[in-house]
Amino acid sequence: MMAAAKRIDQLGGVPDFNPEGLATRAASEYGDGGNLVEMVRQNLVAERLVIEHYQELIRFFGDRDPTTRIMLEGILAEEEEHATDMHDLLIAHEGRPFLS
Template sequence: MKVEKPFLTDVEALRTRARDSIQKGAITPDYQGDVKQTIEILQAVLATEIVCVLRYTMNAVAATGISSDSVKKEFDDHAKEEQAHMRAVAERINQIGGVPNFNPQGLASRAASQYVEGENLIEMIKENLVAERIACEHYRELIRYFADKDPTTRVMMESILTNEEEHANDMHDLLVAHEGKPMLSKSSA
Protein backbone atom coordinates (compact mmCIF):
# COMPACT_ATOMS: atom_id res chain seq x y z
CA MET A 1 0.00 0.00 0.00
CA LYS A 2 1.29 3.45 -0.93
CA VAL A 3 1.94 5.68 2.06
CA GLU A 4 0.76 9.25 1.61
CA LYS A 5 3.51 11.84 1.95
CA PRO A 6 2.73 13.98 4.97
CA PHE A 7 4.38 17.10 3.54
CA LEU A 8 4.29 18.72 0.14
CA THR A 9 7.97 19.56 -0.01
CA ASP A 10 10.52 16.89 -0.81
CA VAL A 11 12.96 16.70 2.10
CA GLU A 12 16.03 16.65 -0.17
CA ALA A 13 14.89 19.86 -1.89
CA LEU A 14 14.21 21.37 1.52
CA ARG A 15 17.76 20.54 2.68
CA THR A 16 19.30 21.99 -0.47
CA ARG A 17 17.32 25.20 -0.23
CA ALA A 18 18.21 25.59 3.46
CA ARG A 19 21.90 25.32 2.55
CA ASP A 20 21.59 27.90 -0.23
CA SER A 21 21.42 31.58 0.74
CA ILE A 22 22.34 30.96 4.37
CA GLN A 23 23.21 34.68 4.59
CA LYS A 24 19.45 35.34 4.62
CA GLY A 25 19.16 33.84 8.11
CA ALA A 26 15.53 33.16 9.03
CA ILE A 27 14.20 34.40 5.66
CA THR A 28 13.72 31.27 3.57
CA PRO A 29 12.48 31.21 -0.07
CA ASP A 30 8.93 30.39 1.01
CA TYR A 31 8.66 33.60 3.06
CA GLN A 32 5.68 35.26 1.45
CA GLY A 33 5.96 38.64 3.09
CA ASP A 34 7.57 41.72 1.60
CA VAL A 35 10.71 42.00 3.74
CA LYS A 36 11.27 45.71 3.03
CA GLN A 37 7.67 46.63 3.77
CA THR A 38 7.58 44.44 6.89
CA ILE A 39 10.65 46.21 8.25
CA GLU A 40 9.06 49.60 7.49
CA ILE A 41 5.82 48.62 9.24
CA LEU A 42 7.70 47.27 12.25
CA GLN A 43 9.80 50.46 12.52
CA ALA A 44 6.53 52.37 12.96
CA VAL A 45 5.33 49.84 15.56
CA LEU A 46 8.68 50.17 17.34
CA ALA A 47 8.27 53.96 17.46
CA THR A 48 4.72 53.56 18.80
CA GLU A 49 5.97 51.25 21.56
CA ILE A 50 8.84 53.60 22.50
CA VAL A 51 6.37 56.51 22.78
CA CYS A 52 4.19 54.31 25.02
CA VAL A 53 7.17 53.47 27.27
CA LEU A 54 8.00 57.18 27.57
CA ARG A 55 4.41 58.28 28.25
CA TYR A 56 3.68 55.64 30.90
CA THR A 57 7.05 56.21 32.59
CA MET A 58 6.49 59.96 32.68
CA ASN A 59 2.97 59.42 34.04
CA ALA A 60 4.18 56.97 36.71
CA VAL A 61 6.63 59.60 37.96
CA ALA A 62 4.37 62.64 37.65
CA ALA A 63 1.01 61.26 38.86
CA THR A 64 -0.20 63.05 41.97
CA GLY A 65 -3.45 63.29 43.87
CA ILE A 66 -5.79 61.17 45.91
CA SER A 67 -5.28 57.44 45.35
CA SER A 68 -2.49 58.16 42.89
CA ASP A 69 -0.35 55.34 44.34
CA SER A 70 -2.42 52.57 42.79
CA VAL A 71 -2.59 54.47 39.51
CA LYS A 72 1.17 55.02 39.57
CA LYS A 73 1.64 51.28 39.99
CA GLU A 74 -0.62 50.62 37.03
CA PHE A 75 1.33 53.12 34.90
CA ASP A 76 4.58 51.49 36.00
CA ASP A 77 3.34 47.98 35.13
CA HIS A 78 2.23 49.20 31.71
CA ALA A 79 5.58 50.93 31.11
CA LYS A 80 7.34 47.60 31.75
CA GLU A 81 5.01 45.74 29.38
CA GLU A 82 5.42 48.40 26.67
CA GLN A 83 9.17 47.96 27.06
CA ALA A 84 8.79 44.22 26.47
CA HIS A 85 6.75 44.96 23.31
CA MET A 86 9.43 47.42 22.18
CA ARG A 87 12.12 44.78 22.65
CA ALA A 88 10.18 42.04 20.85
CA VAL A 89 9.50 44.26 17.83
CA ALA A 90 13.16 45.38 17.70
CA GLU A 91 14.29 41.72 17.83
CA ARG A 92 11.94 40.83 14.98
CA ILE A 93 13.24 43.71 12.82
CA ASN A 94 16.77 42.41 13.42
CA GLN A 95 15.72 38.83 12.66
CA ILE A 96 14.42 39.73 9.22
CA GLY A 97 17.51 41.73 8.33
CA GLY A 98 16.67 45.28 9.40
CA VAL A 99 18.25 47.64 11.89
CA PRO A 100 15.78 48.73 14.58
CA ASN A 101 15.39 52.50 14.53
CA PHE A 102 15.78 53.86 18.07
CA ASN A 103 16.74 57.34 16.87
CA PRO A 104 14.94 59.93 19.02
CA GLN A 105 14.92 62.27 16.04
CA GLY A 106 11.61 61.93 14.22
CA LEU A 107 10.33 59.42 16.79
CA ALA A 108 6.96 61.13 17.30
CA SER A 109 6.26 61.29 13.56
CA ARG A 110 7.17 57.61 13.08
CA ALA A 111 4.76 56.52 15.84
CA ALA A 112 1.03 55.96 15.41
CA SER A 113 0.18 57.05 18.95
CA GLN A 114 0.85 60.56 20.23
CA TYR A 115 2.88 61.68 23.19
CA VAL A 116 0.37 63.62 25.29
CA GLU A 117 1.36 64.02 28.93
CA GLY A 118 -2.00 64.94 30.46
CA GLU A 119 -2.22 67.75 33.02
CA ASN A 120 -3.77 65.76 35.83
CA LEU A 121 -4.40 62.17 36.81
CA ILE A 122 -7.68 61.87 34.92
CA GLU A 123 -6.21 63.47 31.80
CA MET A 124 -3.26 61.06 31.97
CA ILE A 125 -5.59 58.06 32.19
CA LYS A 126 -7.70 59.40 29.31
CA GLU A 127 -4.68 60.03 27.08
CA ASN A 128 -3.39 56.52 27.79
CA LEU A 129 -6.77 55.07 26.92
CA VAL A 130 -6.75 57.02 23.64
CA ALA A 131 -3.21 55.78 22.86
CA GLU A 132 -4.17 52.17 23.64
CA ARG A 133 -7.24 52.42 21.41
CA ILE A 134 -5.05 53.73 18.57
CA ALA A 135 -2.61 50.83 19.10
CA CYS A 136 -5.45 48.26 19.20
CA GLU A 137 -6.97 49.39 15.91
CA HIS A 138 -3.60 49.81 14.23
CA TYR A 139 -2.32 46.38 15.34
CA ARG A 140 -5.53 44.61 14.37
CA GLU A 141 -5.10 45.98 10.87
CA LEU A 142 -1.47 44.80 10.78
CA ILE A 143 -2.47 41.31 11.95
CA ARG A 144 -4.90 41.09 9.04
CA TYR A 145 -2.14 42.30 6.71
CA PHE A 146 0.47 39.75 7.89
CA ALA A 147 -2.04 36.88 7.88
CA ASP A 148 -0.22 33.83 6.45
CA LYS A 149 2.43 35.89 4.66
CA ASP A 150 4.48 36.21 7.84
CA PRO A 151 2.98 34.09 10.62
CA THR A 152 5.80 34.81 13.09
CA THR A 153 5.27 38.57 12.89
CA ARG A 154 1.51 38.04 13.01
CA VAL A 155 1.71 35.89 16.15
CA MET A 156 3.98 38.46 17.82
CA MET A 157 1.53 41.25 16.95
CA GLU A 158 -1.39 39.13 18.20
CA SER A 159 0.29 38.69 21.55
CA ILE A 160 1.07 42.43 21.76
CA LEU A 161 -2.54 43.23 20.79
CA THR A 162 -3.85 40.99 23.60
CA ASN A 163 -1.76 43.02 26.01
CA GLU A 164 -2.85 46.39 24.54
CA GLU A 165 -6.51 45.42 24.92
CA GLU A 166 -5.81 44.65 28.59
CA HIS A 167 -4.14 48.05 28.91
CA ALA A 168 -7.14 49.80 27.33
CA ASN A 169 -9.43 47.93 29.68
CA ASP A 170 -7.28 48.85 32.71
CA MET A 171 -7.37 52.54 31.73
CA HIS A 172 -11.11 52.39 31.19
CA ASP A 173 -11.59 50.78 34.62
CA LEU A 174 -9.45 53.46 36.24
CA LEU A 175 -11.59 56.16 34.65
CA VAL A 176 -14.72 54.48 35.94
CA ALA A 177 -13.18 54.09 39.41
CA HIS A 178 -12.14 57.74 39.57
CA GLU A 179 -15.11 59.34 37.92
CA GLY A 180 -17.91 56.83 38.32
CA LYS A 181 -18.50 56.87 34.57
CA PRO A 182 -16.46 55.80 31.57
CA MET A 183 -15.94 59.17 29.91
CA LEU A 184 -15.81 62.68 31.18
CA SER A 185 -17.56 65.48 29.32
CA LYS A 186 -15.01 67.92 30.68
CA SER A 187 -12.37 67.29 33.31
CA SER A 188 -11.54 69.74 36.06
CA ALA A 189 -8.01 69.99 37.39
Template sequence: MSDDFVLDVTRIRDEARRKMDAGPVTGTYGVDKERVVGILNDVIATEVVCWLRYTRHAISATGIDRAQVTAEFTEHAAQEMQHAMRAAERVSQLGGEPDFDPATLVRRAHTDYTTPSPNDLTTMLEHNLLAERIVISTYQEIVRWLSDRDPTTRRLLESILEEEEEHADDLLDLIGS
Protein backbone atom coordinates in the same frame (compact mmCIF):
# COMPACT_ATOMS: atom_id res chain seq x y z
CA MET B 1 -9.66 16.04 -6.57
CA SER B 2 -7.31 15.00 -3.79
CA ASP B 3 -6.10 17.31 -1.04
CA ASP B 4 -3.27 15.00 -0.06
CA PHE B 5 -0.44 16.91 1.54
CA VAL B 6 2.99 15.94 0.25
CA LEU B 7 6.06 17.46 1.79
CA ASP B 8 9.17 17.48 -0.40
CA VAL B 9 11.78 17.40 2.35
CA THR B 10 14.63 16.78 -0.11
CA ARG B 11 13.80 20.00 -2.01
CA ILE B 12 13.45 21.95 1.25
CA ARG B 13 16.81 20.66 2.54
CA ASP B 14 18.54 21.56 -0.73
CA GLU B 15 17.11 25.09 -0.74
CA ALA B 16 18.00 25.59 2.93
CA ARG B 17 21.62 24.63 2.20
CA ARG B 18 21.83 26.96 -0.82
CA LYS B 19 20.47 29.97 1.03
CA MET B 20 22.05 29.69 4.47
CA ASP B 21 22.86 33.41 4.56
CA ALA B 22 19.15 34.31 4.48
CA GLY B 23 18.77 33.19 8.10
CA PRO B 24 15.13 32.61 9.07
CA VAL B 25 13.69 34.10 5.87
CA THR B 26 12.95 31.22 3.52
CA GLY B 27 11.51 31.00 0.03
CA THR B 28 8.08 30.43 1.54
CA TYR B 29 8.08 33.87 3.23
CA GLY B 30 5.02 35.43 1.65
CA VAL B 31 5.34 39.20 2.06
CA ASP B 32 7.72 42.06 1.22
CA LYS B 33 10.35 41.76 3.94
CA GLU B 34 11.41 45.42 3.67
CA ARG B 35 7.78 46.53 4.09
CA VAL B 36 7.43 44.39 7.22
CA VAL B 37 10.68 45.82 8.62
CA GLY B 38 9.36 49.34 7.99
CA ILE B 39 6.06 48.56 9.70
CA LEU B 40 7.87 46.99 12.66
CA ASN B 41 10.11 50.04 12.95
CA ASP B 42 6.95 52.16 13.21
CA VAL B 43 5.73 49.75 15.90
CA ILE B 44 9.03 50.29 17.74
CA ALA B 45 8.54 54.06 17.54
CA THR B 46 4.96 53.74 18.78
CA GLU B 47 5.94 51.57 21.72
CA VAL B 48 8.85 53.83 22.71
CA VAL B 49 6.60 56.91 22.59
CA CYS B 50 4.04 55.04 24.72
CA TRP B 51 6.82 54.09 27.17
CA LEU B 52 7.92 57.73 27.37
CA ARG B 53 4.36 58.99 27.88
CA TYR B 54 3.52 56.42 30.57
CA THR B 55 6.84 57.05 32.31
CA ARG B 56 6.35 60.82 32.27
CA HIS B 57 2.80 60.46 33.58
CA ALA B 58 3.89 58.04 36.32
CA ILE B 59 6.57 60.42 37.54
CA SER B 60 4.55 63.62 37.34
CA ALA B 61 1.16 62.38 38.63
CA THR B 62 -0.13 64.00 41.81
CA GLY B 63 -3.32 63.83 43.81
CA ILE B 64 -5.25 61.51 46.04
CA ASP B 65 -5.30 58.58 43.56
CA ARG B 66 -1.65 59.04 42.60
CA ALA B 67 -0.36 55.75 44.07
CA GLN B 68 -2.81 53.52 42.22
CA VAL B 69 -2.53 55.40 38.91
CA THR B 70 1.27 55.65 39.11
CA ALA B 71 1.55 51.91 39.74
CA GLU B 72 -0.56 51.21 36.65
CA PHE B 73 1.39 53.68 34.49
CA THR B 74 4.70 52.19 35.67
CA GLU B 75 3.56 48.64 34.86
CA HIS B 76 2.30 49.68 31.43
CA ALA B 77 5.51 51.58 30.70
CA ALA B 78 7.62 48.49 31.37
CA GLN B 79 5.41 46.40 29.09
CA GLU B 80 5.56 49.02 26.32
CA MET B 81 9.37 48.92 26.38
CA GLN B 82 9.24 45.11 26.22
CA HIS B 83 6.96 45.39 23.18
CA ALA B 84 9.51 47.68 21.50
CA MET B 85 12.33 45.24 22.25
CA ARG B 86 10.37 42.28 20.90
CA ALA B 87 9.57 44.17 17.69
CA ALA B 88 13.25 45.17 17.41
CA GLU B 89 14.32 41.53 17.76
CA ARG B 90 11.97 40.59 14.93
CA VAL B 91 13.37 43.37 12.73
CA SER B 92 16.83 41.95 13.37
CA GLN B 93 15.65 38.40 12.57
CA LEU B 94 14.35 39.67 9.25
CA GLY B 95 17.76 41.15 8.45
CA GLY B 96 16.75 44.75 9.11
CA GLU B 97 18.06 47.41 11.45
CA PRO B 98 15.83 48.36 14.39
CA ASP B 99 15.18 52.11 14.28
CA PHE B 100 15.34 53.77 17.70
CA ASP B 101 16.34 57.17 16.27
CA PRO B 102 15.07 59.77 18.78
CA ALA B 103 14.86 62.38 16.01
CA THR B 104 12.12 60.43 14.20
CA LEU B 105 10.27 58.59 16.98
CA VAL B 106 7.33 60.98 17.31
CA ARG B 107 6.90 61.33 13.55
CA ARG B 108 6.82 57.53 13.05
CA ALA B 109 4.70 56.67 16.09
CA HIS B 110 1.01 55.92 15.74
CA THR B 111 0.29 57.75 19.01
CA ASP B 112 1.09 61.15 20.52
CA TYR B 113 3.29 62.11 23.42
CA THR B 114 1.20 64.19 25.80
CA THR B 115 1.99 66.12 28.97
CA PRO B 116 -1.23 67.07 30.75
CA SER B 117 -1.16 68.91 34.05
CA PRO B 118 0.33 66.66 36.80
CA ASN B 119 -2.74 67.07 38.99
CA ASP B 120 -5.12 66.03 36.20
CA LEU B 121 -5.05 62.24 36.56
CA THR B 122 -8.29 61.83 34.61
CA THR B 123 -6.80 63.53 31.55
CA MET B 124 -3.66 61.39 31.84
CA LEU B 125 -5.81 58.27 31.99
CA GLU B 126 -7.88 59.44 29.02
CA HIS B 127 -4.78 60.27 26.92
CA ASN B 128 -3.34 56.83 27.62
CA LEU B 129 -6.66 55.10 26.90
CA LEU B 130 -6.91 56.97 23.59
CA ALA B 131 -3.36 55.89 22.72
CA GLU B 132 -4.14 52.27 23.58
CA ARG B 133 -7.26 52.36 21.39
CA ILE B 134 -5.20 53.75 18.49
CA VAL B 135 -2.58 51.04 18.98
CA ILE B 136 -5.24 48.33 19.17
CA SER B 137 -6.77 49.47 15.87
CA THR B 138 -3.48 49.87 14.03
CA TYR B 139 -2.09 46.54 15.23
CA GLN B 140 -5.33 44.78 14.28
CA GLU B 141 -4.99 46.20 10.77
CA ILE B 142 -1.36 45.06 10.55
CA VAL B 143 -2.32 41.56 11.75
CA ARG B 144 -5.05 41.35 9.10
CA TRP B 145 -2.62 42.56 6.41
CA LEU B 146 0.01 39.98 7.41
CA SER B 147 -2.57 37.19 7.45
CA ASP B 148 -0.74 33.90 6.87
CA ARG B 149 2.08 35.48 4.84
CA ASP B 150 4.28 36.07 7.93
CA PRO B 151 2.85 34.03 10.80
CA THR B 152 5.77 34.79 13.13
CA THR B 153 5.36 38.56 12.93
CA ARG B 154 1.59 38.17 13.06
CA ARG B 155 1.79 36.11 16.27
CA LEU B 156 4.22 38.63 17.78
CA LEU B 157 1.81 41.48 17.08
CA GLU B 158 -1.16 39.42 18.31
CA SER B 159 0.60 38.84 21.64
CA ILE B 160 1.43 42.55 21.95
CA LEU B 161 -2.15 43.37 20.95
CA GLU B 162 -3.46 41.18 23.77
CA GLU B 163 -1.46 43.19 26.31
CA GLU B 164 -2.57 46.49 24.76
CA GLU B 165 -6.20 45.41 25.15
CA GLU B 166 -5.48 44.62 28.82
CA HIS B 167 -3.98 48.10 29.21
CA ALA B 168 -7.11 49.70 27.75
CA ASP B 169 -9.29 47.66 30.10
CA ASP B 170 -7.14 48.65 33.12
CA LEU B 171 -7.32 52.33 32.16
CA LEU B 172 -11.08 52.21 31.64
CA ASP B 173 -11.45 50.66 35.12
CA LEU B 174 -9.37 53.46 36.64
CA ILE B 175 -11.35 56.15 34.84
CA GLY B 176 -14.55 54.60 36.17
CA SER B 177 -13.26 54.41 39.76
Protein backbone atom coordinates in the same frame (compact mmCIF):
# COMPACT_ATOMS: atom_id res chain seq x y z
CA MET C 1 9.17 46.55 21.77
CA MET C 2 12.24 44.35 21.99
CA ALA C 3 10.24 41.58 20.32
CA ALA C 4 9.63 43.81 17.32
CA ALA C 5 13.31 44.80 17.18
CA LYS C 6 14.32 41.13 17.37
CA ARG C 7 11.90 40.25 14.57
CA ILE C 8 13.22 43.08 12.38
CA ASP C 9 16.72 41.73 12.97
CA GLN C 10 15.60 38.18 12.10
CA LEU C 11 14.22 39.49 8.82
CA GLY C 12 17.53 41.16 8.01
CA GLY C 13 16.52 44.69 8.88
CA VAL C 14 18.03 47.13 11.33
CA PRO C 15 15.80 48.30 14.20
CA ASP C 16 15.72 52.08 14.51
CA PHE C 17 16.18 53.06 18.16
CA ASN C 18 16.96 56.69 17.41
CA PRO C 19 14.58 58.76 19.56
CA GLU C 20 14.70 61.49 16.94
CA GLY C 21 11.72 60.89 14.71
CA LEU C 22 9.92 58.62 17.18
CA ALA C 23 6.92 60.93 17.23
CA THR C 24 6.62 60.76 13.44
CA ARG C 25 6.62 56.95 13.55
CA ALA C 26 4.23 56.61 16.50
CA ALA C 27 0.62 55.47 16.09
CA SER C 28 -0.52 57.93 18.76
CA GLU C 29 0.29 61.48 19.79
CA TYR C 30 2.14 62.65 22.86
CA GLY C 31 -0.35 64.40 25.13
CA ASP C 32 0.56 67.15 27.54
CA GLY C 33 -1.61 65.63 30.23
CA GLY C 34 -2.96 68.25 32.57
CA ASN C 35 -4.31 66.56 35.66
CA LEU C 36 -4.11 62.86 36.46
CA VAL C 37 -7.62 62.05 35.21
CA GLU C 38 -6.93 63.80 31.91
CA MET C 39 -3.66 61.90 31.58
CA VAL C 40 -5.52 58.61 32.08
CA ARG C 41 -8.12 59.69 29.48
CA GLN C 42 -5.41 60.57 26.98
CA ASN C 43 -3.67 57.28 27.68
CA LEU C 44 -6.90 55.36 27.07
CA VAL C 45 -7.39 57.11 23.74
CA ALA C 46 -3.76 56.39 22.80
CA GLU C 47 -4.11 52.72 23.81
CA ARG C 48 -7.20 52.39 21.63
CA LEU C 49 -5.41 53.97 18.67
CA VAL C 50 -2.51 51.58 19.14
CA ILE C 51 -4.95 48.64 19.34
CA GLU C 52 -6.46 49.66 15.99
CA HIS C 53 -2.95 49.99 14.53
CA TYR C 54 -1.93 46.50 15.68
CA GLN C 55 -5.19 45.05 14.38
CA GLU C 56 -4.41 46.55 10.96
CA LEU C 57 -0.87 45.16 11.07
CA ILE C 58 -2.15 41.71 12.04
CA ARG C 59 -4.57 41.75 9.10
CA PHE C 60 -1.74 42.87 6.81
CA PHE C 61 0.66 40.11 7.86
CA GLY C 62 -2.06 37.45 8.00
CA ASP C 63 -0.67 34.36 6.29
CA ARG C 64 2.17 36.30 4.60
CA ASP C 65 4.31 36.15 7.74
CA PRO C 66 2.71 34.09 10.52
CA THR C 67 5.67 34.56 12.90
CA THR C 68 5.34 38.34 12.77
CA ARG C 69 1.55 38.08 13.01
CA ILE C 70 1.79 35.92 16.16
CA MET C 71 4.26 38.36 17.73
CA LEU C 72 1.88 41.24 16.96
CA GLU C 73 -1.05 39.31 18.43
CA GLY C 74 0.90 39.05 21.69
CA ILE C 75 1.60 42.78 21.70
CA LEU C 76 -2.06 43.46 20.88
CA ALA C 77 -3.17 41.43 23.90
CA GLU C 78 -0.87 43.53 26.12
CA GLU C 79 -2.22 46.77 24.68
CA GLU C 80 -5.78 45.60 25.27
CA GLU C 81 -4.87 44.97 28.91
CA HIS C 82 -3.45 48.50 29.14
CA ALA C 83 -6.67 49.95 27.71
CA THR C 84 -8.76 47.90 30.14
CA ASP C 85 -6.63 49.14 33.05
CA MET C 86 -7.09 52.80 31.99
CA HIS C 87 -10.81 52.28 31.46
CA ASP C 88 -11.17 50.62 34.88
CA LEU C 89 -9.40 53.58 36.50
CA LEU C 90 -11.79 56.02 34.85
CA ILE C 91 -14.83 53.98 35.87
CA ALA C 92 -13.52 53.86 39.44
CA HIS C 93 -13.06 57.63 39.40
CA GLU C 94 -16.18 58.72 37.52
CA GLY C 95 -18.56 55.85 38.17
CA ARG C 96 -19.39 55.45 34.49
CA PRO C 97 -17.70 54.21 31.33
CA PHE C 98 -15.56 56.57 29.29
CA LEU C 99 -15.98 56.14 25.54
CA SER C 100 -17.97 53.15 24.46
